[in-house]
Amino acid sequence: MIAALLKWMVPWEFSWVFLxxxxxxxxxYWRGCHRLPVSFGRRLAFWTGMVxxxxxxxxxxxxxxxxEFFMHRIQQLLLHHLAPLVIVASYPRSVLRAGLPLNVxxxxxxxxxxxxxxxxxxxxxLNPAVATVLFVVFVLIWLITPMQTLAMLDWxxxxxxxxxxxxxxxxxxxxxxxxxxxxxxxxxxxxxxxSPGITMAPQILAGAIITFxxxxxYPIFEICGRAFQFNVFTGQLIGGIIIWVPAATIETVGGLxxxxxxxxxxxxxxxxxxxxxxxxxxxxxxxxxx
Numbered sequence: 001m002i003a004a005l006l007k008w009m010v011p012w013e014f015s016w017v018f019l020x021x022x023x024x025x026x027x028x029y030w031r032g033c034h035r036l037p038v039s040f041g042r043r044l045a046f047w048t049g050m051v052x053x054x055x056x057x058x059x060x061x062x063x064x065x066x067x068e069f070f071m072h073r074i075q076q077l078l079l080h081h082l083a084p085l086v087i088v089a090s091y092p093r094s095v096l097r098a099g100l101p102l103n104v105x106x107x108x109x110x111x112x113x114x115x116x117x118x119x120x121x122x123x124x125x126l127n128p129a130v131a132t133v134l135f136v137v138f139v140l141i142w143l144i145t146p147m148q149t150l151a152m153l154d155w156x157x158x159x160x161x162x163x164x165x166x167x168x169x170x171x172x173x174x175x176x177x178x179x180x181x182x183x184x185x186x187x188x189x190x191x192x193x194x195s196p197g198i199t200m201a202p203q204i205l206a207g208a209i210i211t212f213x214x215x216x217x218y219p220i221f222e223i224c225g226r227a228f229q230f231n232v233f234t235g236q237l238i239g240g241i242i243i244w245v246p247a248a249t250i251e252t253v254g255g256l257x258x259x260x261x262x263x264x265x266x267x268x269x270x271x272x273x274x275x276x277x278x279x280x281x282x283x284x285x286x287x288x289x290x
Contacts, residue, residue: 012062013155022054028099035098042090049087052078057162066152067227069218070239076165077242080139081250084169088177089257125171128187128195135172136199138164143206143243149220172199176254179261189262196255200248207244211237 029046032038055061056078065075100109112118124130141147142161151161176192178185187195210217216232228235 008060010060011058012060012066015058015159018057022050022058025096026050028096029092030099032092032095032097032099036095038095042092042095045086045090046092046095049083049085049090052083052086053166056083064227066158067221067224068230068235069221070230070235070242071227072221073239073242075162076139076142077247077250079162080135080165080169081247084166084173085177085250085254085257088170088173091177091179126175126186128175128191131168131171131175132195132199134168136202138168139203139243139247140206143210145217148218152220152224173254176258177261179264181265189258189265192258193255193262196251196258200251203247204244207240207242207247209240211240211244213240 033043056065056075061071061075064071066072097105097109125134142151142165151157175185175187176195178187178192182188213236214233216222217236221235222232226235
C-alpha cells in the first residue's frame, strides 16, 4: 500500500522550473497569511487549487495523461479551468504580496510593476479581448491532431502546452473574478458574467465533435502505448464529454461567482457612485469647454 502510494507521488517527468515556482508561491502565501487576516475559506480555496496543480503535473498522474486521451483531457481541465478558478477565487494577490520581504517589495516589485516592459506585457495579456481569445485558443489548438501529436512526442512542446493552459487560465479568471468596478478593473462587471457563456460555446462544439466522431482522431496515444485497456472510441468519447460537460459546468460556476461580485458592487453602491463621478466629470468638461 505504502509502496503504491509512493510510486503515485513520484513525478513522471520532474521539472525544476515548476517545483521552484510552486514552492515560491506556497512560501509567499504562508508568510502572507501570518501578516494579513485571511479567512479559512480563502485559505482552503488557495491550498486546494495548489494541490490540484501539483497532483496534475508532478505525480504519476502525468504518466496516464501522456498515455490516455481522456486522462489527458482531465489533466487539461484541472490546469486550465478548475485550479486557476479556485485559486483566483481565493483572491491571493494581496496575501502573496504581503509574503514578500519589505525591501523586496520596495526595491524590486514596485519598480518592476512601473517599468515599461511590464506595462506593455500587462496591457496586452490583460486586455479583456486578448485574454478571452487566448483562453479559448489554448484549449482548441491542442485538440488539433497534429498539435496533439507534436505535444506528445516533444517534451518541450508538452511543457509549453501545460504552461499555456495554466497561465491563460489564471489571466482569464483573474479578469472575470475581479471584485472592483471598471476602472480600475479591466472588464465591465456585466461582461464578466457574460464572458464564460461566450467562451464555453466553442469548447462545447469541439467536445461534441470529438464525442460523436467515428474515427480515431488521436492515434498518437496508440503509438505511445495506452495506459488502460479501453476501446479507442470509448476513451475518445469520454474525453469529448469532459471537454463538453465538466468544462462548461466550471465556466458556469465562474459566471455565477462573477455575478455575485456584480451584485455586491451594486449593493454597496460602488457602481452608482462611479457613474455619478463620471457624470460630474463630463459636466465639468462641458462647462469648461463652453
